[in-house]
Amino acid sequence: EVQLVESGGGLVQAGGSLRLSCATSGFSFDDYTIGWFRQAPGKGREGVSCISNTDNSRHYVDSVKGRFTISVDKAKSTVYLQMTSLKPEDTAVYYCGATIGRPWNSGSSYYSVDPGDFPSWGQGTQVTVSS
Numbered sequence: 001e002v003q004l005v006e007s008g009g010g011l012v013q014a015g016g017s018l019r020l021s022c023a024t025s026g027f028s029f030d031d032y033t034i035g036w037f038r039q040a041p042g043k044g045r046e047g048v049s050c051i052s053n054t055d056n057s058r059h060y061v062d063s064v065k066g067r068f069t070i071s072v073d074k075a076k077s078t079v080y081l082q083m084t085s086l087k088p089e090d091t092a093v094y095y096c097g098a099t100i101g102r103p104w105n106s107g108s109s110y111y112s113v114d115p116g117d118f119p120s121w122g123q124g125t126q127v128t129v130s131s
Helices: none
Strands: 003-007 010-013 018-025 032-039 046-052 058-060 068-073 078-083 092-100 125-130
Touching: 003 092, 018 032, 018 092, 018 125, 032 068, 032 078, 046 068, 046 078, 058 068
Parallel strands: 010 125
Antiparallel strands: 003 018, 018 078, 032 046, 032 092, 046 058, 068 078, 092 125
C-alpha cells in the first residue's frame, strides 16, 4: 500500500523559508514520480513541482521557479521541497502525491504537474505565510 506522510509545514513571515518532507513507504520508490501540490482555501488543488525517480528529471510550475527546490533522499525514500522567498500567496495545504513511472515523455522540457496524473496522496501539511 502506497503511504505518503508530509511534514514541515508551519507559519512563516513573507520572505522566509520552510522545508517540507514527504516520507514514503509501501512501494518501489525508484519506479515512481513524486509530486508536490497545494490547495488554498476555496481553490482547487494545483501542482507545484515533481521529480521522477526513474531518471531524476524534475519540473516546476512558473510561480515557484527560482524559489522552490525539489530533492530526494533515496536512502530514506523521502522527497523534500525547499521553499524560499515565501509569499502570502503561497499559503495553502501542501500535499505530496505519487504515481508509477513518469507522466511525461522522455526528454520533455515541459510538464504541467497535473494533479490528475497522481492517484496516491498524503494527508497534507499547512503552510501559512504572513505579510
